[in-house]
Amino acid sequence: MNKNNKDVTAATSCCSKAKQQTQNDNNESAVLASEHSANQNTLQLIIEGAGCASCVGKIEGALNTIPGVKTAEMNFADRTVMVSGNAAAELLIKAIESAGYNAKLMNQGSESEALDEKEQADLAYYKKLMRHTYIALALGIPLMAYGLMGGAMTVETNAERITWLIIGILTFGVMYFSGRHFFVGAWQSFKNHSANMDTLIALGTGTAWLYSMVVVFAPESVPLMARHVYFEATAMIIGLIDLGLALEVKARGKTSEAIKRLIGLQAKMATVIRDDKEVKIAIEQVLKSDIVKVRPGEQIPVDGVVTEGTTSVDESMLTGEPMPVTKKQDDKVVGGTLNKSGTINFRASHVGKDTALAHIINMVKRAQNSKPPIGRLADVISAYFVPMVMIISIVSALVWLNFGPDPAVAFAMVSATTVLIIACPCALGLATPMSVMVGVGKAAEAGVLIRNGEALQTASKITTMILDKTGTITEGAPKVTDIMLANAMTEKQILQLAASMESGSEHPLAEAIVESALEKDIELLKVENFKALVGRGIEANCQDKSLLFGNEKLMHEKGIDITSFVHKAQALAKEAKTPMYFSIDGVLAAIIAVSDPIKADSISAIKRLQNNNIRVIMLTGDNRETAAAVAKKAGITEFVAEVLPEEKADKVKELQMAGEIVGMTGDGINDAPALAQANVGFAIGTGTDVAIESADITLMRGSLHGLADAIAVSKATLRNIKQNLFGAFFYNAAGVPFAAGILYPFFGILLSPVIAGAAMAFSSLTVVSNANRLRLFKAKDH
Amino acid sequence: MIIINVIGISLIFLIIWWFWLYKPNTTVVTDKELLIVVKDGVYTPSVIEVQAGSPLTLKFNRKDASPCTETVLIPVLEISASLKLNDITSVPVPALAVGKYEFHCQMQMYRGVINVV
Numbered sequence: 050m051n052k053n054n055k056d057v058t059a060a061t062s063c064c065s066k067a068k069q070q071t072q073n074d075n076n077e078s079a080v081l082a083s084e085h086s087a088n089q090n091t092l093q094l095i096i097e098g099a100g101c102a103s104c105v106g107k108i109e110g111a112l113n114t115i116p117g118v119k120t121a122e123m124n125f126a127d128r129t130v131m132v133s134g135n136a137a138a139e140l141l142i143k144a145i146e147s148a149g150y151n152a153k154l155m156n157q158g159s160e161s162e163a164l165d166e167k168e169q170a171d172l173a174y175y176k177k178l179m180r181h182t183y184i185a186l187a188l189g190i191p192l193m194a195y196g197l198m199g200g201a202m203t204v205e206t207n208a209e210r211i212t213w214l215i216i217g218i219l220t221f222g223v224m225y226f227s228g229r230h231f232f233v234g235a236w237q238s239f240k241n242h243s244a245n246m247d248t249l250i251a252l253g254t255g256t257a258w259l260y261s262m263v264v265v266f267a268p269e270s271v272p273l274m275a276r277h278v279y280f281e282a283t284a285m286i287i288g289l290i291d292l293g294l295a296l297e298v299k300a301r302g303k304t305s306e307a308i309k310r311l312i313g314l315q316a317k318m319a320t321v322i323r324d325d326k327e328v329k330i331a332i333e334q335v336l337k338s339d340i341v342k343v344r345p346g347e348q349i350p351v352d353g354v355v356t357e358g359t360t361s362v363d364e365s366m367l368t369g370e371p372m373p374v375t376k377k378q379d380d381k382v383v384g385g386t387l388n389k390s391g392t393i394n395f396r397a398s399h400v401g402k403d404t405a406l407a408h409i410i411n412m413v414k415r416a417q418n419s420k421p422p423i424g425r426l427a428d429v430i431s432a433y434f435v436p437m438v439m440i441i442s443i444v445s446a447l448v449w450l451n452f453g454p455d456p457a458v459a460f461a462m463v464s465a466t467t468v469l470i471i472a473c474p475c476a477l478g479l480a481t482p483m484s485v486m487v488g489v490g491k492a493a494e495a496g497v498l499i500r501n502g503e504a505l506q507t508a509s510k511i512t513t514m515i516l517d518k519t520g521t522i523t524e525g526a527p528k529v530t531d532i533m534l535a536n537a538m539t540e541k542q543i544l545q546l547a548a549s550m551e552s553g554s555e556h557p558l559a560e561a562i563v564e565s566a567l568e569k570d571i572e573l574l575k576v577e578n579f580k581a582l583v584g585r586g587i588e589a590n591c592q593d594k595s596l597l598f599g600n601e602k603l604m605h606e607k608g609i610d611i612t613s614f615v616h617k618a619q620a621l622a623k624e625a626k627t628p629m630y631f632s633i634d635g636v637l638a639a640i641i642a643v644s645d646p647i648k649a650d651s652i653s654a655i656k657r658l659q660n661n662n663i664r665v666i667m668l669t670g671d672n673r674e675t676a677a678a679v680a681k682k683a684g685i686t687e688f689v690a691e692v693l694p695e696e697k698a699d700k701v702k703e704l705q706m707a708g709e710i711v712g713m714t715g716d717g718i719n720d721a722p723a724l725a726q727a728n729v730g731f732a733i734g735t736g737t738d739v740a741i742e743s744a745d746i747t748l749m750r751g752s753l754h755g756l757a758d759a760i761a762v763s764k765a766t767l768r769n770i771k772q773n774l775f776g777a778f779f780y781n782a783a784g785v786p787f788a789a790g791i792l793y794p795f796f797g798i799l800l801s802p803v804i805a806g807a808a809m810a811f812s813s814l815t816v817v818s819n820a821n822r823l824r825l826f827k828a829k830d831h
Numbered sequence: 832m833i834i835i836n837v838i839g840i841s842l843i844f845l846i847i848w849w850f851w852l853y854k855p856n857t858t859v860v861t862d863k864e865l866l867i868v869v870k871d872g873v874y875t876p877s878v879i880e881v882q883a884g885s886p887l888t889l890k891f892n893r894k895d896a897s898p899c900t901e902t903v904l905i906p907v908l909e910i911s912a913s914l915k916l917n918d919i920t921s922v923p924v925p926a927l928a929v930g931k932y933e934f935h936c937q938m939q940m941y942r943g944v945i946n947v948v
Contacts, residue, residue: 163913163915166915166916167901167913167915167916170896170916171896171898173896174896174897174898177896230871230897233871233872234871234872234873235872236871237870237871237872237873238871238872238873239849240873241855241873241875241877242849242850242853242855243850243872243873243877243942244850245872245940245941246938246940247872247940294897297898298898301898414911414913415909415911418902418904418911418937419906419909419911420904420906428906428939431938431939432939432942433851435850436846436847436850436851439846440843440846440847443839443842443843443846444839444843446839447835447836447839447840450832450835450836451832451836474938474939474940475938475940478937478938478939478940479937479938482937482938501909
């Protein structure tokens with residue numbers, strides 16, 4: 050797992066321990082990986098009361114005396130200690146307490162705590178912005194109303210001068226209380242040779258206020274017709290932009306709902322059995338290999354393997370699969386899922402940051418922050434945007450001053466201010482990330498994990514989808530259906546020999562034969578000289594017999610006469626079964642047929658893909674007849690049979706050369722090269738770490754509907770991004786010239802800075818709201 | 832009028848020079864970590880120089896509650912991190928090859944660059 054986006058609590062200085070800590074941090078993936086074999090755990094504890102550097106030795110010393118502690122490294126800078134080994138957390142805490150300090154666990158829990166903190170910070174920020182808004186609008190609205198009702202916003206008499214001076218001072222108060230952050234931000238950016246939204250707002254409102262103050266203090270310096278004050282514009286713009294920001298904070302909170310939901314799935318407590326007693330402990334304290342007890346209605350706290358009991362588990366929150374799944378002994382359970390009916394005990398296999406749920410959260414977070422290529426143009430423009438707008442504003446003012454009608458100064462001031470205010474770099478900057486955030490979250494809700502923005506964008510453009518047959522279209526759990534004898538041996542004898550030689554093979558068809566023999570209580574024999582012949586079958590010796598088991602090609606190669614059985618094999622293949630020839634000492638002994646049923650919803654899911662104008666091709670190593678029969682049943686017209694595993698990637702390449710954008714769906718392990726070669730690789734139905742890491746998109750449930758959902762979500766997200774980008778580009782491209790007064794020569798229209806402020810404030814809000822619309826997206830035709 | 836025009840045009844050149852042409856001060860990183868303050872629209876420091884091949888931990892101290900500052904991205908490296916408010920968040924950056932690696936907030940209003948030499 051990439052640890053780059055890992056948060057680590059405060060470290061303010063860099064003493065040597067801190068450096069070690071960083072090193073530890075970087076190596077944490079390796080540590081976590083090695084835990085599998087060594088049954089070890091890494092716990093991070095937060096220490097309170099450690100005031101001096103000498104405490105480090107005391108704390109580390111206390112921890113090192115505990116049996117099971119392998120290493121204890123304290124980072125004095127951020128007051129945390131990292132302990133590796135297999136000691137229980139409560140023992141560590143006790144040891145630290147007896148050394149005179151307080152300690153608590155950090156890790157999993159901190160994720161939801163961080164979320165709570167973030168929500169509180171957002172709320173506080175929202176309230177602050179709303180206070181700013183009220184103050185600014187309390188001055189701006191009456192002033193604007195006065196102007197709209199025909200009140201004179203000009204300075205002609207001394208009484209007017211005094212009145213406007215007071216209002217000018219009040220406006221300065223608004224700028225100070227409600228708009229200070231714009232000015233401070235603008236100044237800091239300026240010093241740093243950069244410019245941002247703050248620069249534009251500060252310049253716009255600052256110019257309007259300064260101009261008005263010049264009119265108040267030295268009216269004679271501007272032409273009579275131009276002695277107009279714009280205090281209402283300053284106050285209104287600050288108020289409206291603060292309001293827009295406040296609403297944006299609220300709307301943004303909604304875009305991260307999916308990740309909140311995932312984090313919310315993490316259980317807080319777990320019941321474990323230690324020393325034959327049930328103990329309720331915090332989830333962070335569950336160790337690998339602990340036996341965890343889960344009662345009906347309880348959440349499964351960590352990943353593990355059932356050791357006792359049977360139950361049904363609702364995994365829909367992770368896989369999107371609504372049907373509960375039955376779990377019995379030796380079945381895997383995943384943390385975050387809900388135990389429905391029975392009580393089970395399971396042995397914890399992955400805890401802490403190593404669980405599938407933690408990996409999913411990390412992956413979704415990372416993907417939500419990555420950008421699809423479509424956003425790059427906006428990024429390039431954003432980098433030059435603000436100084437460009439400032440230049441346009443100056444040009445606009447100069448044009449008005451040189452060529453405008455009287456009062457040219459007032460027109461120049463209004464147009465320059467309005468250009469600065471209307472331009473909205475935020476809408477451009479937000480257009481892509483907001484949609485990606487919601488889209489990736491939405492996909493996760495449907496059990497679809499998208500690796501990054503690029504995968505999201507490419508998935509929306511797929512023209513051809515290659516589906517692996519076994520385990521993708523079919524259940525992937527083949528069963529022996531027919532044994533046709535060709536000599537005097539019994540079915541049991543044949544199965545015994547076949548299963549014995551297949552027990553050395555990892556092929557799914559081999560597993561079917563071995564399972565069939567075990568079901569019938571057939572004892573497996575010892576085989577010698579086992580050899581797998583890729584793409585053809587296997588050979589071995591058993592009880593001094595030379596055995597061959599495989600396809601027609603293998604039989605031909607070895608010169609075995611199968612003529613009388615070819616038509617029988619073909620008949621089996623037409624029923625979508627896979628017939629395999631079995632020969633003993635060079636003579637055909639039997640045909641064993643294995644069938645792998647098509648998943649119940651594969652047909653409808655493939656139809657969904659085809660209805661979206663996606664060409665669906667099935668790839669399989671199986672023989673032609675069987676492949677044809679399966680393809681026909683699944684509603685696929687194109688298929689490629691007898692493909693060797695390494696040829697799958699070539700087939701993908703071939704289609705790419707023909708101009709297709711190819712999606713490849715497979716199990717993520719055997720199909721890894723083809724998945725990597727494809728424009729988008731989909732790993733299906735495993736939810737294991739391997740698949741999550743290797744594929745562009747991981748489908749958490751076995752159903753191919755996940756595939757159609759993934760494409761539908763990508764298309765909807767890309768559509769949303771395009772709407773946002775178009776909106777943001779169009780808004781700025783039309784708004785800036787409009788504000789500069791391009792319509793004035795033709796229609797006599799010049800935009801008011803207040804309207805520009807409102808438009809600017811709501812343009813970014815519109816982008817966020819449009820992205821939020823994606824939350825309502827539902828994949829059709831389920 | 833001529834004076835105003837000259838001032839205007841000078842301002843335009845000043846903007847081009849100040850924001851685009853000027854080479855800002857670079858903070859040369861010799862240690863393995865660097866504290867970056869996120870406040871008032873800027874990362875301080877924002878231009879960082881680091882030797883090729885040496886990993887670095889950027890420690891972001893976020894002091895600005897604006898949602899813009901919440902996320903920092905290094906797009907080329909596919910690194911992203913959520914910055915905790917009023918706290919330090921460590922973002923480890925692997926050893927890099929020579930080049931420029933930009934980092935910024937989601938809206939690109941906060942911007943910085945790691946120059947690897």
